[in-house]
Structure formats: structure tokens, C-alpha cells
Amino acid sequence: MTPDRIQSAVDRLLSREQCYRPLALLKLIRRVDSKVLAQWESGELKWLEDGLYGHPQACLDELRVAADWARKLGLEARLEAAEQGRRLFRSGADDRLASTNWHRAAPSAQGDLFFDTGFAQARSALNQSLLAADRERAEQALADLSRAxxxxxxxxxxxxxxxxLGWLEEAPDDPRLRLAVLDEDIQARARRLLGAAESRRFLAPLWRQLAAAMDPADFDSLEPDRHPSAxxxxxxxxxxxxxAVRAVPDYLNQAQLLGRLASAALAAGDREVGLAAVCQLCWRHPKAAEAWLDACRDDELVRRVEVFWDLDPPLAIDLFPAWLVSVAYALPDIPEQDRPDDEASExxxxxxxxxxxPTDLTLREWFQTRQPALFSHWLATGR
Structure with missing residues (x-):
């Protein structure tokens, strides 16, 4: 799951519960279900990490992103004592990360001033002018706010x-620096002042301006987020x-770009492009494909992924596209010149x-010899 989505999930929890709890986040992003949670709470499951959906390290990475965001939002960390010795992770450091809840700081006496008419009006005018990208009105609202x-x-x-807002008047000279400032400073300030949803509205023109200033053909796999597609x-x-992904000449060889292409196309409803990207990711970058499938949010595909993980004997990730074909899942045509020359794509x-x-004996013999596990799963469906 991308950092943006993790941050949005934290914002949702703050809005709903007035605090961020890592366990609530794991439930929200479907890393743990109620059945596993009940087993852990009853003591049947000693370590919650054993029941998490996906690799525990991926879950911990998401919790670290969430904790960093909570820290940027100015929340206060409180380590919650485990009930009856229950722990979420075996590692002490990992368990502390997952057991640290984040709360809003206690309001100061000045917080009551928000309800003063002059202050409230100035604050409202500031928010409205920021969202309208009206710099002059925003400066006036700031002056009124300071007087109140x-x-x-x-x-x-x-x-x-x-x-x-002034940055919108001219394209950035250094897109890398602008991205760092937006990430490390402006984004957190916007969420504090405007809230999660409205901050996205405020930031959207800044993100678009930044993307337009970047060269889409220039991609560095060591800095994958410094690309207009991200x-x-x-x-x-x-x-x-x-x-933007397709503007990179060798995007098929870049795991980050293929994952981004798959997610974007599926989110846009272009299943042909999205599923083709999933196939390429599985064939060319199996480890990245496993992480992508773990975090996949496409409901139709998630159901197939869950069945695939449960296969016995298990199949390698690069055989996921072939297995999808075997269970009659519709996949698009992929030109031969775009497919890697390996056994999984074959x-x-x-x-x-x-x-x-299904009666082609030559094909059946090939699978019996070269891919017996895949063939046995197909036969088990009654073919």
C-alpha cells in the first residue's frame, strides 16, 4: 500500500476515533480479520503476526509509515500495556511500534478562542481562500486571524x-527540491489546518504543476517516487x-513502474491494461509481484489471489497468470514480442x-512433464 493511502487511513481513524491505533489500522487496511483477532484475544493465537494477511515485514513497513505521519501531525505517542501478556509481534521493537497509540495533544486554553466570532470567521475565510487558491484573500484572512x-x-x-500558493505562479526550477518540501513540510501543514479531504484539494494543483515540470522519460529506480507517475x-x-509510466522506454523492466501501472489502470477501470501489467509484473519481477498482490485493492482480483495463496502444492508467483487462465479468468492478449522468453509465460x-x-494431447503432455503441479490443479477442477 502506498504511503498516501496509509496516511489517508490514519486520517480516517483520527476523524472517527480521535486517535490513531496501529491495531485499528491493520483492521482497516485488511491485514487482519475479526476471526484472527478473536483467536489472538482469546490466547489461541500467541502472536498476532502469525495471523496477519501478507508478509509481517510489509505490515511493519506500513505501521512505520503511519507512525511517521502521526508524528508529523503532532500527535502524542502513548505506549499501551499489553493485556494479559498478549503481544502483537515477537520482536520487542516491532511490538512497541504496534502497541504505540497516537493521540491528539491536549487543547490549550487558547483553543476556546476558536469559538470567538472574529477568530472563527477569520479561520473560515482563510480555509476558503486557500482552497480557492486566492492568495490575496488568504493574506487578509491571516491578518484578521493574527488580530483575533x-x-x-x-x-x-x-x-x-x-x-x-505563490509557487503556482511559476514552474519550479528544481522539481526534486519542490517534491521534498511538499512531502516534508507543506503536506502535514495542510492536513493540520484543512483536514484530510480538503488538504488534498489544496495540494492537487501543486502536485499537477510539479508533475508537469518533470520529464516522464527520466526514471531512476533508486528514487521511484521522483517521477510524474508517482x-x-x-x-x-x-x-x-x-x-507517464508508458513514457519510460524500458518500463517493463522496472518493477515499481509496472506495479504503478497495474494499480492505476485497474483503478481507472481499464482492466485490459491493468491485468496485462499484472502478468508482466509476475513474469519479470516475482518478488515485487508478491508484495503488489498482497496489497491489491481490486476486489475481483483479490478473491483470486486468496485462492492462489491457498493452493497445495503451492505455485510460484510467476505462474499466477497461467493459473488465472486455468480457472477461466479472462486475461487480455499480450503480444509475443512483449512477453519474456521463459517457461512461466510459455x-x-x-x-x-x-x-x-482440452483434448490436445501434446499440450497435456507438456504440462504433465514441465508443470505437473499447475496441471494437477487444473485437473482437480474437473477438466
């Missing part, structure tokens, strides 16, 4: 966001994400032919 309460907590954030994903412009090709003619 010279020491108000919103002033510094508001001034910085008004400054950011920036455009933040504003959920999925068609533009697909276009199994995909041969299974398409075998489904068209």
Missing part, C-alpha cells in the same frame, strides 16, 4: 500555505499515471491453447 489571536496555533501553518497518483489522475500461452482445446 496573535499567538494562535494556525498562524504559522497558514502563512506557509499562503507562501505555497506524483499524479497522489491526485488519482489514473489515466495520466498510465501515460505456460500462460500453452494454457490459453489448452483451454481452447
Amino acid at each position: 489571536d496573535p499567538g494562535n496555533e494556525a498562524q504559522a501553518d497558514g502563512e506557509r500555505l499562503v507562501e505555497a 506524483v499524479l497518483a497522489r491526485v488519482e489522475d489514473w489515466a495520466a499515471v498510465v501515460e 505456460a500462460w500461452t500453452r494454457f490459453r491453447a489448452l483451454r481452447a482445446d
